[in-house]
Amino acid sequence: MPTSNRDPYQLVQAARQATDLPCRAEPDLFFAERPQDIERAKSLCAACPLRELCLQTALELEEPWGVWGGELVERGRVIARKRPRGRPRKNETAA
Numbered sequence: 001m002p003t004s005n006r007d008p009y010q011l012v013q014a015a016r017q018a019t020d021l022p023c024r025a026e027p028d029l030f031f032a033e034r035p036q037d038i039e040r041a042k043s044l045c046a047a048c049p050l051r052e053l054c055l056q057t058a059l060e061l062e063e064p065w066g067v068w069g070g071e072l073v074e075r076g077r078v079i080a081r082k083r084p085r086g087r088p089r090k091n092e093t094a095a
Contacts, residue, residue: 011057014050021048030067038072038082045070 015021022044023030030041045051045067055069055078062076071078 011050011053014053018050021050023048031065033082035082038067041067042070042072 015024022041026041026044029037029044032038032041045054048054048070051069053069055071055073058066058068058073059076059078063073064076065074067073072082073079074082
C-alpha cells in the first residue's frame with residue numbers, strides 16, 4: 001500500500017473546491033456494472049486535474065471498487081477490466 005506524508009483529506013478538500021469534476025456530474029457512472037459505462041467513466045477522468053491525487057488516495061484507502069483517477073479499482077488494486085457476472089457463455093455469439 002502506498003504511503004505518503006500528505007494530509008489524508010487533501011482529495012476531499014480539492015474536490016470541494018472544484019465544482020466541474022466529471023465524477024460530480026455523474027457519480028453513479030463511476031460505480032457502474034456495465035463495461036461500456038466503466039470505459040466511459042475512465043475516459044471522463046482523462047482531463048481531470050485531480051486524476052493522480054484521486055488514484056493515489058483510492059489505493060491508499062484500499063477502495064473496494066469503482067473508477068478512481070481513470071483506473072478501475074477493485075479491493076484496493078488497479079485491475080484491467082471487470083469480470084462480467086454469471087457463468088461465461090459456452091458458445092461465442094456474433095455481436
